[in-house]
Amino acid sequence: MNDAAIDYAGVFQCLPGMVALLTPDLVYADVNEEFLRGAGRRRDQVVGRYLFDVFPDNPKDAAASGMRNLAASLQRVLDTGERDAMALQRYDVEDPERPGEWQERYWSPVNAPVLDDDGKVVLLVHRVEEVTELIKARGGPTGSRARVLEAELYTRARELQELNERLRQSHAREREVALALQEAMLPASRQVGDRRAAVRYRPAIGALNVCGDWYDIVDLVGGNRIGVSVGDVVGHGLPAAGVMGQLRSALSAASRVAAGPAEALNVLGRYAHVVDGAESATAVTTFIDFDEHTITYSSAGHLPPVLVHTDGRVEFLDQATDPPLDAHPDPMPRPQASTNYSAGATLALYTDGLVERRREDIGTGLDRLAEALARHRALPAESLADAVLLELLPPGGATDDTALVIVRL
CATH class of the missing domain: 3.60.40.10 (PPM-type phosphatase domain)
Structure with a gap:
């Protein structure tokens, strides 16, 4: 079978995980069926729209950082042309049937570039696995073992994100010093x-x-x-x-x-x-x-x-x-x-x-x-x-x- 005989659009729609294609401006170019099912959205509610208009942070959670973390990961992919795997994220999703009501959700995202012949990023592949059910497995009233595990995982994820941010700031300072040294020399x-x-x-x-x-x-x-x-x-x-x-x-x-x-x-x-x-x-x-x-x-x-x-x-x-x-x-x-x-x-x-x-x-x-x-x-x-x-x-x-x-x- 040669490439011309493969329906890659059909293959994309049949991928078993939640996968979206984003433009460098973070507009949805396409999403597969699993993405729509997992996100609880129709195609017309997603494709052609800005990522964070479709999925904003929960305004009821002052500590919400999912949007900022995802934006930083996607920018790293655009800047470096390299794949970026994110730590576990809590990213609540607004119920499309009940505006104003937010569902607590947990995601494991990976972002990867699609490059042209010159090495320029022309698309972003955004793949997410929803792990909410795993986090809440055998859940019960607050204080149960599952809820304690959920809290621990979420805390560890926040700690990893903070550590990554400190490392990026350290590298940024090193870059500034190195550039100043180069300019002086x-x-x-x-x-x-x-x-x-x-x-x-x-x-x-x-x-x-x-x-x-x-x-x-x-x-x-x-x-x-x-x-x-x-x-x-x-x-x-x-x-x-x-x-x-x-x-x-x-x-x-x-x-x-x-x-x-x-x-x-x-x-x-x-x-x-x-x-x-x-x-x-x-x-x-x-x-x-x-x-x-x-x-x-x-x-x-x-x-x-x-x-x-x-x-x-x-x-x-x-x-x-x-x-x-x-x-x-x-x-x-x-x-x-x-x-x-x-x-x-x-x-x-x-x-x-x-x-x-x-x-x-x-x-x-x-x-x-x-x-x-x-x-x-x-x-x-x-x-x-x-x-x-x-x-x-x-x-x-x-x-x-x-x-x-x-x-x-």
């Missing part, structure tokens, strides 16, 4: 000066996804030359941001005295060997000579810079690629290559957040970047950087940090 736009260059940094979405991407632009000794580099540290949060700052500073210093980019990366590799957390970090550095119209480059496991010639031809600078930093037990000399350009060409260095997408070959992202750079090559550097980010990053933001440097040669 990365060179400001004013340092680019009159080099006809544009720099962009976009942190990943989600409170847990601060990474270690970095970029640098330095003046080189002798002639009209600059060094342009980008790199990526494995890991997240403050540790990655701290390692990023160390590696960026070390490469910036090495570039100023090295004979070429390969030598600068050799020095950086030796330094990375003694920095905890620098394992498998990647970097690429280019030395641009504006008088000779040459770019000399070397890469330590990083994605290749892109050179867009004035006629629109795209050249990936991938002839001097070596393993990531600290990949060899004993540091080895790294390769180096050079290429020529004509005045008016454009060079782009970037990190993987710009081109990598889940379930997509990296070549597709590189082709997308090359096409955007070539098509917008006549724009000033600042406008070109904005255009590339607008076209390549998902509307809601990427799940990995993104650094981009555009240099008009």
